[in-house]
Amino acid sequence: MNYRDVYIIGVGMTKIYKKAPVTADELGRQAIHTAVKDAGISPKEIQSIFIGEMGGLSGSVCFGQRVCGTLGLGGVPMANVESACSSGAIAVHLAYKDVATGKSDVAMGIGVQHLSSSRAAGTGLAPDPRDPEGIQGATMAGIYAMRAQRYLHEFDATPTDLALVSVKNRRHAAMNPYSSYQQPITVEEVLSARTIADPLTMLMCCPNADGGAAVIVATKEKALQLGSKLVRIAASSLTSGIFRNDFRDMTEMEITIRCTKKAYDMAGVGPDDINMVECHDAFAIGEFLYYEAMGFCKHGEAGHFIRSGGPDYGGKVVFSPRGGLLSCGHPTGCTGAAQIVEATWQLRGDAGARQVPDCKAAITHVTGGGVYGLDNAACTMHILTR
Amino acid sequence: MEEQVIYHPDFFVIPEGGEKPYLIAFRCEECGKTWFPILPYCPNCWSEKFDKRELRKGKLYTYTIMYTPQKGIKPPLAFGYIDFPEEGVRVGAQIEVGADVEKIKEQIKIGMEMEVKAGVIREDASGKDVISYKFTPAV
Ligand SMILES: [Zn+2]
Numbered sequence: 001m002n003y004r005d006v007y008i009i010g011v012g013m014t015k016i017y018k019k020a021p022v023t024a025d026e027l028g029r030q031a032i033h034t035a036v037k038d039a040g041i042s043p044k045e046i047q048s049i050f051i052g053e054m055g056g057l058s059g060s061v062c063f064g065q066r067v068c069g070t071l072g073l074g075g076v077p078m079a080n081v082e083s084a085c086s087s088g089a090i091a092v093h094l095a096y097k098d099v100a101t102g103k104s105d106v107a108m109g110i111g112v113q114h115l116s117s118s119r120a121a122g123t124g125l126a127p128d129p130r131d132p133e134g135i136q137g138a139t140m141a142g143i144y145a146m147r148a149q150r151y152l153h154e155f156d157a158t159p160t161d162l163a164l165v166s167v168k169n170r171r172h173a174a175m176n177p178y179s180s181y182q183q184p185i186t187v188e189e190v191l192s193a194r195t196i197a198d199p200l201t202m203l204m205c206c207p208n209a210d211g212g213a214a215v216i217v218a219t220k221e222k223a224l225q226l227g228s229k230l231v232r233i234a235a236s237s238l239t240s241g242i243f244r245n246d247f248r249d250m251t252e253m254e255i256t257i258r259c260t261k262k263a264y265d266m267a268g269v270g271p272d273d274i275n276m277v278e279c280h281d282a283f284a285i286g287e288f289l290y291y292e293a294m295g296f297c298k299h300g301e302a303g304h305f306i307r308s309g310g311p312d313y314g315g316k317v318v319f320s321p322r323g324g325l326l327s328c329g330h331p332t333g334c335t336g337a338a339q340i341v342e343a344t345w346q347l348r349g350d351a352g353a354r355q356v357p358d359c360k361a362a363i364t365h366v367t368g369g370g371v372y373g374l375d376n377a378a379c380t381m382h383i384l385t386r
Numbered sequence: 387m388e389e390q391v392i393y394h395p396d397f398f399v400i401p402e403g404g405e406k407p408y409l410i411a412f413r414c415e416e417c418g419k420t421w422f423p424i425l426p427y428c429p430n431c432w433s434e435k436f437d438k439r440e441l442r443k444g445k446l447y448t449y450t451i452m453y454t455p456q457k458g459i460k461p462p463l464a465f466g467y468i469d470f471p472e473e474g475v476r477v478g479a480q481i482e483v484g485a486d487v488e489k490i491k492e493q494i495k496i497g498m499e500m501e502v503k504a505g506v507i508r509e510d511a512s513g514k515d516v517i518s519y520k521f522t523p524a525v
Contacts, residue, residue: 126456132423133478135393136507136518137452137459145450146467153448153496198451198491243429245421246474250448250467 003100007223008231008384010039011341013213016328017116018180020210024058024114027212027334028067032110035214040226046216047104048077050094052087052111054333054368057118067112077103082333085280086238086368087111089336089380092215096236096382099217106218111337115208125332131372140370141205144283145197151251151285152199157303159199163190164306165284166203166326173323175354178338180209180329204284209329213337215344229348234267234361235383241374248375251300255367256293259379264295267383269361271295274317274383276346276356277363278339281324287311290365291319318356321346332368339364340382347386361385390515393507397423398519399440400504407504409519411475412436420473441475443501443524444468449481449494458509464490468500468521480507480520499524 012034014020014027022030028051036043051064060066064080077098081090088111095107126139151157167187173179185203193201223230239259248254264270271294279290288302296317297305305311311319322328322342325335343362345351351359362384369377400407411422416433422441427434449466464481482505483493500521507518 132394132397135516136465136479137455137463138465138478139452139454139456141454142450142452142465145452146448146465149450150448150496195451195453197453200450245476246419247447247469247476 004102005220006096006099006217006233007220008215008233008340008344009218009223009226009228010035010041010216011214011344012038013178013338013341014211015178016180016209016211016331016338018207018209018329019116020114024063024112024117025067027114027210028110028112029071031112031212031214032068032071032108035108035216039216039228041106041216043071043073045106046073046076046108048095048098048107049073050079050081050091050109052081052089052091052109052333052336054084054087054113055082058114059118063112064110067110083378084368085282085330085332086336086366086378086380087333088213088338089340089364089366089382090238090378092217092337092340092382093236093238093380095215095217096233099219105222106216108214108216109337110212110214111334112212113331113333114210115331116210126370133372138370139197141197141200141283143370144285145200147250147289148199148283148285151288154251155300155303157288159191160187161303161306162199162204162284162288163187165281165287166190168306168312169281169320169324169326172321172354173327175352176322176328179323179327180207181323181327200283200285206282206325206330209331211331211334211338213334213341215337215340230386231344231347232385233382234269234385235263235381237263237266237381239379241371241377243373245373251289253289253293253375255375255379256290256365259381260294263363263381263383267385269383271317274361274363275359276318276321276343277365278320278322278324278342279365280367281320281326282330284326287319294363294365313356321351321354321356336364336366336380339366340384343382343384347384390517391510393516393518394423398502398504406442407502407519409441409477409502411439411441411473413439413473420475422475422477439473441470441473441477441502443499444470444477446494446496446498446500447476448496451490458511462487462490464494466494466500466521482520482522493523
């Protein structure tokens, strides 16, 4: 089958809030409103809509219809999608697919989450307590801590190196008015913060947050007609976790390695072509594992890579220019869409003080879901180019 | 005595007469892969025929100590993945290391040999103690 090229014509997002002053529905509407204005289209031109939100935490069924109804966006195919933290990115993936396959000429993917008002408020996220490991007390922080513990055991890296991820991302966030946290932090502060799950301290774990983000995609003809700066979705790659209970190497992110390969193949690019990455840095060890999974350094060399400034401005590739989940905060179902909004701004050259110089290609990456026996439940990656 | 519930009786055996507890893994008769805990079909080949295998001693692959565990569990909570090389199975569960929780970090090392024990793993939503398997350094 011949797929059509897909371009991003409009993006919008709310600030990522520690505690949003408006409801989940309103976060979604604000993001959509901004994206439609950014695209310069009439809202009625959107031919299909997908909305991602984690686990119905807004307390609503058919959340998308609730968000979109009073914006007059009804009457088109609309679907609510859920895969934990990947939900918003999957919504964009489905919008992409509609345009690529010719189902729609203009489609929209949205991610929204209001964690501060949900039953997850004030807690660390944990796998389902019916899972054999969930009932034993595993939390998401605990699982990533075990990855970190094993990584530090096998390779040349220390908790100080992990702290460098948090410090770097906070330094980036200081240039991002959309971030929840902007105050710079030091390695000492990161290491002396309260331990959540050894060796991860509180400042190595992303905070819960609220936010909404929307991405409107269209055909090349539509994008040219609108005269928008062309940002192409060169790859949109989605995969799911594989059940295993044998000896999985927890220092390798198998699902991300698979998803990366698909994305690079689809876009016809490799790590040397990429200028920036927004990855799923829910925990500091995540960035380490993703530097390696995406091929920016060899397995086991993440400690050296960050010590030498590899994933920073002036290095090989800028990881988390908006501050990542570690500083922006993690409105789970929103995050995947918010990363794509950031990458779009960067490729358009509209990212202000945090602009990645001459940004030509960007990766967004978000996994999702602690499900027993899986590396992660979902992994969604996009490669955007200009 | 407080009421107790067992999670999950077909995952492990506490023999009568003071013998050490063990886990029950299931080896697929068709493809030879071993699974823990029990599954209705082999995820690898969809066979429904399994041999039972006893898991008693394994090696610690990795661990953490959680200071903000889930509701119903008191911190600090040590949790680890234990590998059973012969059966090719890894099991994640709580680790218990004696009474001195302050020294918990010094008592756990990657690679150490661990054995199965039974004990209280948490309180359930109604406040009852939940009994299940755990691991403890092998003696
Ligand atoms: Zn089988």
